[in-house]
Amino acid sequence: MREGLREEGLRMAVMVAGSLVLGAVVNGVRSDSVPWEYEPKAQRMSRELARVGIKEGETREVAAGAIELGEFAGMVREKSVLVIDARAPLFYRMGHVAGAINLPREGFASFLERSGLLGKDKSRAVVVYCQSETCEDSRMVAESLRRVGFTSVRVFREGWRRWLESGEPVEKPS
Amino acid sequence: MKARGGVDWMVVVSRLVFSGVFVWAGWGKLRDPLAFADSVAAFRMLPHPVFVSLVALGVPVLEWMTAVLLWVPRWHRAARWVMTGLFALFAVALSVAQVRGLEIDCGCFGSGEPTKWSVPLAWGRAVGLLGWAIWYGWRVRGRSADQ
Known part of the structure; x- marks a missing residue:
């Protein structure tokens, strides 16, 4: 036994x-x-920022700078806003807010460099979204964009799920 | 519920379900190991980041290994214990998360989107599977996997 x-x-x-x-x-x-040795998301984001020359402290979630659906949808229709999709590329490719650029948290620096955003007008209005209210990536990406110099960054906290429910314009691969 | 040939179909079906659950769960975690590590870290139960990495690397492979070894006679009993241990571990971790009121994604079948129901649902699933695994262990006690 x-x-x-x-x-x-x-x-x-x-x-x-x-x-x-x-x-x-x-x-x-x-x-x-x-x-x-596992690195928390905020530390990984800091490393990404260091790659584009931003070196101080950790990137933390931010509570301020939210935008509601109505105002956001209006800005998208008028094309007066730079829309950033902070979800993983796979989800972006499945569909995103019309005109949105993919800038996910993982690999932020590479995506930022490839997007050409660093050379654009940094005073332009920017709105970042991710999947829904419970995902934190949009807030982390928004804070990172502020730290690379963008002065008017807001978060659409309700995210892709709410956008899709609202019937607002989306782009999907053909 | 044994057929004439001596095969206990309830045991076979249970084993198929357990193997399927482990293959599915392991695949979900292996697809995006960093997201699974984030899920493990969100439980805030492990004392050092090295343990988070070890769990993220080891658990998906252990799940696949268990799924296979449940069908190998010489390893069946050990795989059964590991399976029950894994379900018990998941149930305890999810109970702690529930008590703490954490709104997290359990990472059980790969990363997903946390909602207020994520933890209670995952807890219910883990407890259900644990109960089933205990019943299975009782049912097959003293038998090998080919019976």
């Missing part, structure tokens, strides 16, 4: 240890690997 338990315990230990080793091997070969 005791021998059997020891054998099962050993097998369970092999399963757990084997999973860790295999997990580490898989992690070592993939491009989107997890660092051995």
Whole structure:
């Protein structure tokens, strides 16, 4: 009985240890690997900002600068706002607010450089959104845009879900 | 509910469901390991960031391994214990999150969008699966996987 338990315990230990080793091997070969010491989102965002020359402190969520659906929709129709979609590229490609540029939290620096936004008028009105009220990415991206010099950045907190429900114009790949 | 050949279909169906759940859950986590690490960190239960990384790397592979080994006679019993342990661990973590009132995505089947129902629903699912796993263990006690 005791021998059997020891054998099962050993097998369970092999399963757990084997999973860790295999997990580490898989992690070592993939491009989107997890660092051995996990970095919170805010720290990763700071690293992204450092790549575009902004080096002080952590990027934190911001509470101010929200915009409501009605005003946001009006600005989109008039094309008087730079719209930033802070969701992951996969979701952006599935559909986004008409005219929006994809600038996700992960890989922020690369996306920012590729977008050409750094060379544009930084006093222009910018609105950032992500999926819904519970996602924090829009606030983190908005704060990061402020730190790279954009002076009028607001967050559409209700996000893509509310936009879609409202029937406002969207762009989808053909 | 055994057929004439001695196969216990309730056990076979249970094992199929458990394996399916683990393959699906592992795939969801492996697709975006960093998002899963964010979900693990959101529980605020692990004392050091290294543990967050270890859980994010190890759990999806352990889920796949369990899904496979549930069908291997010599490893079936150990896989059963690991499966029950995983469900118990998820249920405890989600209970703590619920008590703390955290509005997070559990990351159980990959990253998703947290709502106020995410944690209670995931908790209910984990407790249900834990109960099923305990019943399964009782049902197959003393048997190997091919029975």
